[in-house]
Amino acid sequence: MSALIRSMPLLAALLALVLFPQFGSEYYVGLLTRIIIIALFALSLDLLIGYTGLVSFGHAAFYGIGGYALAIAFQDASVIPLWQALPLSLAAAAFAALVIGWISxxxxxxxxxxxxxxxxxxxxYFFFESPRYGGDDGIFLFLKPVLMVGSEDILKLDQENNFYYFALSCLVSSYLLLVMILRAPFGKVIKAIKANEHRVRALGYSTSGYKLVSFVIAGTLAGLAGFLEGAHSGYVNPSYMSWHESGVCIAMVILGGMGTLYGPIVGAFIIVLLQNFLPELTEHWQLLLGGIVIAVVLFLPRGATSLYPRICDLIRRSRRGEREPQETADD
Amino acid sequence: MELSFYLVQLLNAVQYGFLLFLVASGLTLLFGIMGIINLAHGSFYMVGAYLAYWLTDLTGSFWLAILLGLPIALMVGYLVERFAISFLYQRDHLYQVLLTFALILVFNELQQILWGTDVHGVVIPEILAGSIPLTDNQSYPIYRLFISAACIAIACGMYWVIQKTRLGMMIRAGASNREMVQALGIDVNRLFAFVFSLGVALAAFAGMLAAPVDSVYPGMGENVLIISFVVVVIGGTGSIKGTFVGAMLIGLVSTFGKVLLPEMASIMVYALMAVILLWRPHGLFGRAA
Structure with missing residues (x-):
């Protein structure tokens, strides 16, 4: 029963997201699309930080590579076929993750x-200083990807609603994929690596292989997010890969609650909405954002989503009139 | 391209290396002794540069600015340690990364509130304003030599404090076994607050020294920060000697890279780091954790 109650907000949130374009204006659908894309980016980092115990401070590289692969290959194309562009971006990000992961x-x-x-x-710096790929101006994309069968257009992403549902389905399927991976024996091993790598190695597992696979999966999903962001915003520039982007991504994972998968999604909502609405409040909004992040690190290290089970327990206990505190299990 | 040209570049490289060493030695002290990753270290460099600009403007003297600025930097370091960093000693690096990343946002915004977004310059003090002629058309500014000299003095002073004094003994002992030092009756909290403030002051001092040759601008600390991390990682965390070697290496590679291979210069520094870590995963002088 408790599992059902705990997944209730998740299902309710999904329902709200599915229904949103019916009520929201185009501006908010666009904003929500962006949040969904960033949420996917943060979700992919959670696999590393929250489950494998690898604190990657360069995750934005894969996000950028996903976007750049799309932009470089199709900047002059008259049509962007989704079934070519998407696998290309994913492969580029996966390959980069393989190389960087192997070294790191x-x-x-x-x-x-x-x-x-x-x-x-x-x-x-490679993209920042290469005039061939637009330098710090980046590359503009004037078309949106199209899914075609034969010569028939099945899904055109130039309509905001279509893009929204496409991004949402990417997020949901990535989420489910990660849930499955984490339930599989592979997932058990990487969680064990996070808990105690020495023991896992003593049990005979080659831990670096597992860590590399995890790194590549996370990198590929970040590449998917970068692909979506590039296609959605219509331009790709080096700031996709800046270390600020990696830092904010870590902030989203922690803010929402790492090692939960849904936490980073919540974190992405919080951070992007703050980034969007704080500037209306004050010119010096980064001060507030910084202050909020500091407060979370100091007082709520398990993130905003850790509040929900706590509140649930509190309500249940007060109903039963129980007193003794209960440790909520991690998984 | 003649020899004197390369000599000037070499001097520049060494001077840049020394400045990096000042910033990076603070970082490596904080990491080696306190186990803290401080991303906000670049912000302290920026604070130093802005203090130099502001106080020079106020007092009319660069020397007075340094004299007044250093205690302010120590104070800032102490407050940051007490109110933020001190809560993170037992926590995962992840939280240190995030909290100090948020500190960068805070410091950047405070800097804009206090000093605006304009680019400023600091005038080189008169005694050091000239330059030494090397050949008929090449000369080298005295102030840059002064930077190197000041850094050497600081480095020697640091070596003396860490190797020869009682305080240094406590610092070294704290680095190798925190609990034991505590058990021996040394107030580790005070020691750490002191070391952190010292690291901040070092970074701020580097920023002050750099202010007259480099302009003072928002976000100036961030490039220095990341390069300093590269230095620390190349040298091996916690090793002052390694940091020195790393700083000189990076100074040479980035200065000569800019001259010889300008389009690859920024990448070369990171490529060097990757190669060194492939060869020695704990840095040149680092020990396995």
Whole structure:
């Protein structure tokens, strides 16, 4: 019963997201599309931070590569076939994640944090300083991808609602994919690696292989988010890969609650909405954003979503008149 | 391209390396001794530069500005340690990364509130304003030599404090076994607050020294921060010697990279780091954790 109650908000949120375009104006559908894309980005990082115990500070590299692969291959095309563009972006991000992961996974702790950052900076400067790919102006895309069968257009992403549902289905299927992966033996191993890598190795597992696979999956999903963002906004520039982007992504994962999968989605909602509405309040909105993040780190380290089960327990206990505190299990 | 040209570049590289060393040695102290990853270190560099600009404007003297600015930087460091960092010693690096990342946002915004978004310059003090002629058409500014000299002095001072004094002994002991030092009756909290403030002051001092040669602008600390992290990681965290070697390496690679291969210069620094970490995953002078 408790599992049902706990997944209720998730289902309700999904229902609200599915119905939203029927009520919201085009501006808000566009904003929500962006949030969904960023949520996918944060979700992919949760696999690394929350489940594998790899603190990647260069996750934005894959996000950027997903976007750039689309932009570079199709900047002059007269039509962007989805079934070519999407696999290309995913493959580019996956390949980059394989290379960066292979190098980074040999290190751990602060070295891992720093080497992933350095790798992302390398990509950032590569695109920043290459006139061929637009330098710091980036690349503009004037078309949206189209899904075609034969010569028939099945799904045109130039309509905001279509794009919205496409992005939402990407987020939902990525979420389900991660749920499945985490339930599989592979998921058990990476969670065990996070808990105690030495013991897992002592049990005979080659942990670096598992970490690399996890890194590649996360990178590929980040590439998917980058692909969506590039297609949605119509331009790709080096700031996709900036270390600020990686930092904000970590902030979203923690803010929502890491190691939960739904937490980072909530975190993305919080951060993007703050980024969107705080500037209306004050010119110095980053001060507020910084303050909020600091407060969360200090007082709510398990994130905003950790409040919900706590409140549930509180209500249940007060109903039964129980007193003793109950530790909520992690999974 | 003649020899003197390369000599000037070499001097520039060494001077840049020394500045990096000042910032990075603070970082490596914080990491090695306190186990703290401080992303806000670049912000303290920026604070130093702005203090130099502001106080020079106010007092009319660059020297007075440094004299007044350093205690302010120490104070800022102490407050940040007490009210934010001190809660994170037992926590995962992840939270340190996030909290200090948020501190960057806060410091950037405070800087804009206090000093605006204009680019400022600081005039080189008169005694050091000249330059030394090397050949008929090449000369080297005295102030840059002064930067190197000041950094050498600080480095020697740091070496002396850490290796020869009682305080240094406590710092070294705290780095290798925190609990034991505490058990021996040393107030680790005070020690850490002091070390953090010292690291902040080092970064701010580097920013002050750099202000007259580099302009003072918003976000100036962020490039320095990331390069300093590269230095620390190349050298091996917690090793002052490694940090020095790393800083010089990066100084050379980035200065000569800009001259010889301008379009690849920014990438080369990171590529160097990747190669070194492939060869030695814990940095040149680092030990396995």
């Amino acid at each position: 996974i040999r290190t751990s702790g602060i070295y891992f944090i720093m080497i992933t950052l350095a790798m992302a900076q390398m990509f950032f």
